[in-house]
Amino acid sequence: xxxxxxxxxxxxxxxxxxxxxxxxxxxxxxxxxxxxxxxxxxxxxxxxxxxxxxxxxxxxxxxxxxxxxxxxxxxxxxxxxxxxxxxxxxxxxxxxxx
Numbered sequence: 001x002x003x004x005x006x007x008x009x010x011x012x013x014x015x016x017x018x019x020x021x022x023x024x025x026x027x028x029x030x031x032x033x034x035x036x037x038x039x040x041x042x043x044x045x046x047x048x049x050x051x052x053x054x055x056x057x058x059x060x061x062x063x064x065x066x067x068x069x070x071x072x073x074x075x076x077x078x079x080x081x082x083x084x085x086x087x088x089x090x091x092x093x094x095x096x097x098x
């Protein structure tokens with residue numbers, strides 16, 4: 001069985017911050033893709049909640065995900081959460097079944 005960690009993260013923008021949030025997320029994607037253990041890191045906009053960003057991520061292990069969460073790229077984005085987000089970041093970890 002794989003130790004890979006898969007997750008979705010939901011970022012709901014404050015009113016008027018939709019574009020700024022999308023730009024802030026897009027700005028870190030290339031660097032995050034180069035982080036050790038990053039298998040996938042893609043940003044999507046919800047079709048049901050315009051402006052809401054849904055990240056789909058895969059990491060080699062919990063340790064590499066933890067390193068990402070503690071790393072400079074994610075911290076740069078997280079430092080702006082009070083300004084950009086209407087509600088706390090929501091993370092849902094997934095268990096692959098197929």
